Amino acid sequence: MASRLWKALVVLVLWAWGALRPRRRARARRREVDPSRRDAGSPAWVERTLLGLLAAIPLSCAAFAVLYILDPNTQLLGLALGAALALLAAALILAGKRLLPQETKVEERPIPGDRQAVDEVLEQAHAATDGITRRGLLLGAAGAAGAGLTAAVAVPVVALGPGIEDQLSRTPWHAGRALVDEQGAPLAAAAIREGSFVTAFPEGADKENLDAPVVLVRVDPASLRASSERAGWAPMGILAYSKICTHAACAISLYRAPLSPSTQSRGPALVCPCHYSTFDVLDSGRVEFGPAGRPLPQLPLSIDAQGTLRAAGPLSGPVGPSWWGDAR
Amino acid sequence: MSRRSARDPVEFVEERLGGARGLRFLMSYVFPDHWSFLLGEVALYAFVVLIATGTFLALFFSPDLGTAVYHGSDPALQGQSISSAYASTLKLSYHVSGGLLMRQTHHWAALLFLAAITLHLLRIVFTGAFRKPRDINYFIGVTLLALAILEGFAGYSLPDDLLSGMGLAIAWAVAMSLPLIGGPFATALWGGRFPGTSVFESRLYIAHVFVLPAILATLIAVHLAIIMRQRHSQFPGPGRREDNVVGTPMWPAYALRSLGLFAAVAAVLVLMGGLIQINPVWLWGPYHPYLGTNGAQPDWYLGWLIGALRLMPNLEISVFGHTLVPNPFFGGVLFPTVVFALLYALPWLDRRFISRDPARHDLLQSPRENPRRTALAAAVFSAVAIVFAAGSADRMFFQFGFGYEGAIWFFRGAFLAIPVAVFVITRRICLELAVEREHPLRGWSGRIVARDASGGFAPVDAGSTISEASDHGGST
Known part of the structure; x- marks a missing residue:
């Protein structure tokens, strides 16, 4: 008991010494330079201007209310409310800088960092384990209990998403499926002309599905540089590529189709407007420029007896951005 | 509000919850x-x-x-x-x-x-x-x-x-x-x-x-x-x-x-x-x-x-026929992660490597006083700024006709070169300014002469008093 009292006394003395010392030093130093000052009293024009500004605020607010009821025009509403707020800002700043007493004050900054207190906290905390022998084991068990509870609480996160296998790999394209336009009308091969850029969908499928939209372009069949396995994929020089960029899932909506010989050093290309991945139309959708890491999937085409475009098989690769589950 | 009518609400709160002292603390809180x-x-x-x-x-x-x-x-x-x-x-x-x-x-x-x-x-x-x-x-x-x-x-x-x-x-x-x-x-x-x-x-x-x-x-x-x-x-x-x-x-x-x-x-x-x-x-x-x-x-x-996504070359890392690191990871995840990691690590980096000063500081530094930190920070921010500018390379094409692909190659080069240049130049400027102490545009550049009792003029060695005076002028 006596030793505890003695300790407390030492702590108290040390604390008092520590707490008082900086203040004493501060008082001594403040005598060197004292920046505090106070100026009160304001010129008459300040009060007059302030009255004018404050009086104009209700007028501006009334204008806002009247406009809101009679003619809620965005520009005028903005002007009326903005003017009221600007007047208020001017009044407040004027009052704060010219009307009210101007003061420069010095405030002491409390500087924490009492080592003694830290030691005491630790001592008291560790005192809780006095007389416990299997401390490590108990702590481990408590940790395991906590981890188990956390895991149990985290399980419902699974409910966020459905199973992904079919979500990411299903495709509406198979041999024989007709190509239709945005209104659902079948697309005739003859309607696709060189230089045009047509978006097509699988007949009867959900157009919002990333696998659905393809781009149709037509080139001179002699200019194609595709490999032999894709030889029959572009009847009449009509090519179909997935419209979804393999970089970041934006819709490929730009078509570079050189019209004059002077620009023909580079052939026709499909370009994504998000990050300008550029895909070579003549060379199986190879990436010619930009960040895309995979070529644009191509849809093999055929033309049926009525001259309508049909798919001759599935897309040549996974649609949209890459991930681990893609078979490359 | 008169003193009396203001008293009631303050007293109302003080008698039930206390806090008048806290209010007093708030009212006298000093803003530099x-x-x-x-x-x-x-x-x-x-x-x-x-x-x-x-x-x-x-x-x-x-x-x-x-x-x-x-x-x-x-x-x-x-x-x-x-x-x-x-x-x-x-x-x-x-x-x-x-x-x-x-x-x-x-x-x-x-x-x-x-x-x-x-x-x-x-x-x-x-x-x-x-x-x-x-x-x-x-x-x-x-x-x-x-x-x-x-x-x-x-x-x-x-x-x-x-x-x-x-x-x-x-x-x-x-x-x-x-x-x-x-x-x-x-x-x-x-x-x-x-x-x-x-x-x-x-x-x-x-x-x-x-x-x-x-x-x-x-x-x-x-x-x-x-x-x-x-x-x-x-x-x-x-x-x-x-x-x-x-x-x-x-x-x-x-x-x-x-x-x-x-x-x-x-x-x-x-x-x-x-x-x-x-x-x-x-x-x-x-x-x-x-x-x-x-x-x-x-x-x-x-x-x-968007600049980072556009600047990144078309690299994708795959193993065993699976895509391990798809391209958008580099610009969309890695780049912002690195920038924010640098920001979070800054106090530690500064303590350990840049200023090598673990002490408590409540007085701020002028950027010139710490040339190494200022130059490093300027270099990092300039890299981010270049990537930011690259994000508008397409607008530059529409507005000014700069070819897009050339602009991207330019920004890729600038991303590597400009931060180094910014570091060197910023550090140099800070060192020069620190030597001069005074701001080059606002500092005092003349000499003060004083007339003595005999009618002659002598230059006053007034460097310290002048800077004191201008400091006072700046603070009021």
């Missing part, structure tokens, strides 16, 4: 006078405007992707199938009185919120205000920046217009690009494959109007509480020491000035919201995954991410 200290306040007040205008918008917006054929007043969209989210945004803009004013003010406020936070961050970094004991508050600030970027993105993704959808498609690709877990992660977040269902829209909505604002507001409150506890930092000057704060007390002058700043921020935002068009969603049209538009740009604070 420096313009750069207002940047954080501007951010705070932009947040207040965001909450006010956002509450109004939430009364009319419907976070639902269910579609219906449009028969509203916009002839350009007649007969199109559009979602409730988009339709309610149109209705809010066209038919709710003051709706468009609120929507545009909200959007401008979001841009200002992030601009003010970013400038505030630059001030903190370049003056060493992140050092002990403010490191703890600095971490909160950096977290606020990250959350504010997310919050802004969630906000402009809500209306389901074409730009919203294009941005979300990219976000989906970035989520998918996380090595190994990308697919399950993205599908879990979207409730299925992109573009997802109304489930995703409702998740985005609850994140934008509740979860993120609640976290932002809480962190802002903690940020301010910590400042109050530690007191403001201050620049060195006469009478200013590590253990005091010199400046204007909260009551009366500072409170009015700061409220004036609030009114000024609100006035500028309302005027911009009324007079300057922003994000006219009716021009973009509704989003469908098969639609895109050229020259699309995100809000400015995402410019550095």
